[in-house]
Amino acid sequence: MASISLRNIIKRYGHGPKANQVIHGVNAEIKDGEFVVIVGPSGCGKSTLLRMVAGLEEISDGEIAIGPRVVNQIEPAERDIAMVFQNYALYPHMTVFANMAYGLKIQKVPEAEIKTRVDKAAKILELGALLERKPRELSGGQRQRVAMGRAIVRNPQVFLFDEPLSNLDAKLRAQTRLEIQKLHRELGVTSLFVTHDQVEAMTLAQRMIVMNGGRMEQFGTPEEVYGSPASTFVAGFMGSPPMNLLKGQVDGGSFKLKGITLPLPAAAPRPGALTLGLRPEHVDAWSSTQTQPGAWPLRVEMIEMLGAERLVYGRLGEEAFTLRIDGTVTPPAIGDTLYLEVSARHLHWFDSETTLRVNP
Known part of the structure; x- marks a missing residue:
């Protein structure tokens, strides 16, 4: 396991005066073993930020460190991370066992160890009875658990989740959230989880990064973000219905509003x-x-x-x-x-x- 350091992370597309900057100087220190959710509306840069941690997007400026290593110039395969995507990305012609084992086979891990790791992950995710099935024989929730199992068997330093529950219905989302919480308690692996759903963010996060227009509006616990929002954006985005x-x-x-003057129960911070x-x-x-x-x-x-x-x-x-x-x-x-x-x-x-x- 390892901590993640985001140091003045900037992302631009293009060069010169016409460059489009989409991430504006994000700074965050994520502790070893912590579960952090990146939350915000569509187009706010949350997935781009995650993909830069994964190495799937180049960093225009700043540094990303996983543990003691600065990984800006390190290939994704060498960053010791495992990623779970929204679309599962399972091989349709392979069994559940083969899907979970494939990455280990590519790394030439011995067969006995592969079986041990897959069986352990299957037990954690309650997939033991499904190991010989193909993805087409599974429900959406089961496919997502297989995708998580494929990540678990690699024993990575960091888990990255890119909106993994978006394709599930409301009941399955709630059930899978519980499974992810249980998984983190058992494994304790540092995790970054991207979502646009503020309910997912509030229920899963130990701390959360609230993004808006490529900027980090607030970084704190769910209680801090909900109870002391740092801006009107955070106040209006977190909570259903909003503040x-x-x-x-x-x-x-x-306090004078349009059409009415309201008496205040205590003095405002300033006039x-x-x-x-x-x-x-x-x-x-x-x-x-x-x-x-x-x-x-x-x-x-x-x-x-x-x-x-x-x-x-x-x-x-x-x-x-x-x-x-x-x-x-x-x-x-x-x-x-x-x-x-x-x-x-x-x-x-x-x-x-x-x-x-x-x-x-």
Whole structure:
């Protein structure tokens, strides 16, 4: 196993003034044995970053180190990494055993050791009964486990996962996430996992890199990223539904939005133009005015029933706002006014110009 160091990583396509820079100076230190998820929307550079670690993309500037070795000029086959792709990449004419063993045969590993390694990986992934089947006889989830098994048998220093669950349905994705978590606990191999799904990122990551437009917006634990987002992008991307983000003006103890002025439960970090963030679940709602002074009036426009919870969509003045309530609570009617009580500890403040977090 080994750590991974990303030191001012830059990627450009083309040369000169017309060069298109897609990765902008990413710096991250990934610890030995750590499971790190790279998450972001399509086109943000997350797969490009992973492919540079793998050696499948050249680095325009900066350094990548795996353990003590800088690997910029080292071929992919010599980096001691194993990669799991979105499309499984299994040989259709080979059995499960042969697919898992193929890389070892190319390396001329002795037959006895190949069998030992494949049997061990098959046991970990519960593939023992499927070793003689061909890929066409397997479900999508089983094929993905075979792809992971092929990576495991190599005993690499680093696992790289490039959106491996994208082709699975929702139930299989959830099941395979659990299998990947179990796999990491058993093997403890340093892992980089790319996904656009923030639920996958939150459930799998020990730490996560949130990418946006080729830049690293935040690197931290799921709790840090969700609880203290570094920018409005992170606040809006991580969480379902996303954080409410209200642009306005702080004036004394109030926050002026379009069409309404809201009293604040505590002073803002500074006066002037700021963006206020508030998670949909961090609000208490009442259907009457008999609440604490300073409640915010929310005009209800739509309600979604999601089983254990409901999402209430409405307006604070002219600004859209989403509220999450328990599914067992009698919902308001469309057109009703709910009165919201908020706690100062749940308010997040961001600079309206830079979009970066402003701490008290």
